[in-house]
Amino acid sequence: MLFVELLVQGLLQGSIYGLIAVGLTLVYGLLRILHVAHAGLFTLGGYICVILTNQTGSFLLAVLASMLLVGITGMLIYRICYQPILDQPPFVPLIASIGLFIAMEELFRIFFGAYGLSFTELPLQEPLPFLQVSLKQAEWLTMLMSVGFVAILAFLANRTKLGLAWKATVTDPEIASSFGVDIIQVRYLNFFIGSSLAAASGCMMAVLNNLVEPTMGSVPSYKMLAIIVLGGLGNVRGTLIAAILLGIIESYGTIYLDDLLDRDSIAFVFLIIALMIRPQGLFQRT
Template sequence: MDILLQQIVNGLVQGSVYALVALGYTMVYGILGLINFAHGEVVMVGAMVALTMTQLLAASGLPPLVILLIALMTSAGVCMALGYGIERIAYRPLRNAPRLAPLITAIGVSIVLQNLAMMFWGREYHAFPALLPHSTHMLAGAVINDVQIIIVLVALAVMACLLLLVHRTRLGRAMRAVAENPSAAALMGVNINGVISVTFMLGSALAAVAGIMVSANYGIVHYYMGAILGLKAFTAAVLGGIGNLRGAMLGGLLLGLIESLGAGYIGDLSGGFFGSNYQDVFAFFVLIIVLIFRPSGLMGERVAERA
């Protein structure tokens, strides 16, 4: 029983990590209908910038939380600039191009970011300093530590803030208008380019937050970390219904749970024929089943259509 509970805790933590990254995908998709495949790399840059800041400030003697805050601000700033740049250079000129053209530029951006990061930060794996409290708690036989609790809470808080932003503010209304019908929104006086830029910057700031959370949890960063994380988060976003904020959260948590329960129990369920090596097969299998019955994800399509 305590093993099952532990697996659920593991799944929720891992799922929150996916959800944080998936929210970034979904923000952009909700407005533009475009999968920002470079999002995973922005997460990586966020983590790397934060690493550099903490290394610079390590000798300053500031309390860890202050260092973390400064690192967060800097890396969010860098990521926002990066997000703005990516949109301006790689996506905006292609807004009326065939649907797959931005996919290729996104792949190009990913390759460029990865290689730039390799030049700046080297090929090594770096240890990410433990700035958040790491003390562990027992929860009915399952272990959870502070960082993990913080990750779950941050993911929920970010989702709540985004929901408020999209549904309760002027900017949010403009976003929904652009998502619904860009030309009509422009006629109504919405600055489409401005709204899209802001969306990208918001998504990228989220990526920075996600990057720091992931690094703080696993304690290790590397220029290649964005690729696999981005892929998983993308899967999570689609599972929940891409473009839907609640869907991204749900998809993330679900994917995390499927993975940990799959890895934990596949062996017992299949009489030892399949093991934890089929964890991803199991996850994709669930995804395919879900999409067969609900072709646009668990919670449906884009934000605007629901609003």
């Protein structure tokens, strides 16, 4: 029984990692930017969700609004912060991104206070037992969302013109452009989708912990990097699988490897071992 419960907890944790890392891998896949500030967008999503739920009473509305607003913020970050330095070596946008992330953390603290925010009426808390596993609605929803969003992304990428344009731009921007793909538009769209996924993840984190705080992006900010490397940098499906694998390994590791390893170091030990065996990541880039 404990074995199953730990597995379920791992799946849950993995889903949260997945939601945030998939957004990041989209950005990396297209622009080769290690967008650390993505974790700041995750936090922003959580804040918007808590504030709007408390104002309007509707969690669903708050999640949708949060995804929309954070998506737009992501596009603005691309326009203001990254676009002017795209021709610089990769470490330049990386440093810009780290700076932006730190600034965002402090802005959250200044605007929303150091104590963090909680829901006045915490939604989705009813237990929903399924096959002997009892989880709250919020926990089921989190897992459903990560699989659902990846399925939608896969559908978009493989079955629509838009997706074809995206894939073409990722493979070779110049050729895509010569075939009439508006690569600038694709980049904006990419930032929008990636950032709204980070927001969705932040919303679920907020409802699982009943707490959003300025520094809640600090762990995802580095763990998501390990996940996208494992997932094959830019590979959406690979990233989700890597995230869920990591969640499960962490879940068992927290209980059985605790004397040896810190929970947060498990990700990196896993990364090192995986890269020693498969230097290209667990999965190929698509």
